[in-house]
Amino acid sequence: PPPPFFLLKKPYTPLAQYETLFDWYTSSVAGGGGGGGGGGGSDPPSGARAFVRYAWKPIAYIVAHALLSLEGYAAAALCLRWEAVMLAWIAMIFACNILYAFDFYRASADPAYRPGNKLVAGLRDSAISWAVMLPLWYCCEQGHL
16 A cells, blocks of 8 residues: 555554654654654554544655655756756765664664654755755856856
């Protein structure tokens, strides 16, 4: 099944005892610490109201991910013309992936480690990436590089 359906059904599967990347992200935003290092799960939501309280997280996560993916399309459009812009964007993505992997695995190894709200961190890192890439793109367009 597509990922949204998996995320909605996860609490009812044997995987409920394991923390997924989705659990790690949403728990930092919607409460619950987001520390990693353990199961993702509590008991599955029982009853319609409990399920709705749970279900908004995967649905909001998928919708936000889809909207923020548009940023990648915009970056790809700017990168298409200038190699320097493309290399800068790739470097920013690589650096963020290393940082997030470190946070995830450190939180998995040390339950006391709390990297903070990952949505805020992701938006901050995105803004930094654009602050590097847009001036670089402009310089390339003007023939300065």
